[in-house]
Amino acid sequence: MNTLHRSTLLAVAGTALTLSLTACQSDSGSTSSSRPTTAATVASSPAAGATTAVEGTGTSEASGSTGSARSAAAQGSTDASSAGSTGGRGRASTSVCTARDVRVTAATQDGPPYTHIVLTARNTSGHSCRLTGFPHIQFLESHKQDVPAVAKSKPATPVVLTAGAPAYGLVKLSDGGVDEDNEPVSAFSVQLAGDSTVIAVTAPGSDGISVDPARALTGYWTPELRNGADDF
Structure with missing residues (x-):
């Protein structure tokens, strides 16, 4: 009876050991296979974000420069027009001399x-x-x-x-x-x-x-x- 009990314990222990090893191998394989994917995702994500930021900044700066240039040109045109129109009004507002003047x-x-x-x-x-x-x-x-x-x-x-x-x-x-x-x-x-x-x-x-x-x-x-x- 003792021999039978020992054999049974050994068999149970062996089975448990086998299951434990199998589980460990499964966990190790799953972890090793998932980690590179996560690392690659993390590595590529900042690169993509940086590219987007540079393009966005470049576009924004170009747009800002264009907007500034257009604003400056428009302001210059307005200033020139105002200056010109002011001089014209000044001359036009001065009446022509007549014999009574x-x-x-x-x-x-x-x-x-x-x-x-x-x-x-x-x-x-x-x-x-x-x-x-x-x-x-x-x-x-x-x-x-x-x-x-x-x-x-x-x-x-x-x-x-x-x-x-x-x-x-x-x-x-x-x-x-x-x-x-x-x-x-x-x-x-x-x-x-x-x-x-x-x-x-x-x-x-x-x-x-x-x-x-x-x-x-x-x-x-x-x-x-x-x-x-x-x-x-």
């Missing part, structure tokens, strides 16, 4: 032989105004056409007269000397560009001026007389 007088220039006179248009209105173009002058009743203007005397920018400020126009009367074509003039008419009102101007000198209609010329209105541009 200025007083026109004449004086001789350079003394004898009195080939030139200078017209002065002074703003007497109390507000600023723009004096455009050149004086439209008619010296003689027998010559109704305006005295031609000299293009090179045209100023680069509009002439804006503040209250009390003057502008000047040089006028050539003749080539000088005694000429049978010269005619005496004691008064003449001037009109401003854009205004049909006739301004009567008294000629300088006690004897007036001598004008050769074929040689007469006028310069544009300018804030000051300029050598060269006003030499004609």
Whole structure:
């Protein structure tokens, strides 16, 4: 009976040992086979995340740069437009001078032989105004056409007269000397560009001026007389 009991115990122990070994091998195989998969997953996951982050950052930066560039360009365009439109409004808001705004007088220039006179248009209105173009002058009743203007005397920018400020126009009367074509003039008419009102101007000198209609010329209105541009 003891022998039978011992044999039975040995058999049970052997079976248990076999089951234990089998279980251990099974657990070891399962663990070893699952760990590389997990490790590979963990290793590849950061790589994929990093790639995504770089692409996302690059796209975001490019988009941001593009957006910034477009914003800067739009702002520059707006600034330029504002600056341009502000200047335009400033010029447009200044009314054109009329005969009621200025007083026109004449004086001789350079003394004898009195080939030139200078017209002065002074703003007497109390507000600023723009004096455009050149004086439209008619010296003689027998010559109704305006005295031609000299293009090179045209100023680069509009002439804006503040209250009390003057502008000047040089006028050539003749080539000088005694000429049978010269005619005496004691008064003449001037009109401003854009205004049909006739301004009567008294000629300088006690004897007036001598004008050769074929040689007469006028310069544009300018804030000051300029050598060269006003030499004609």
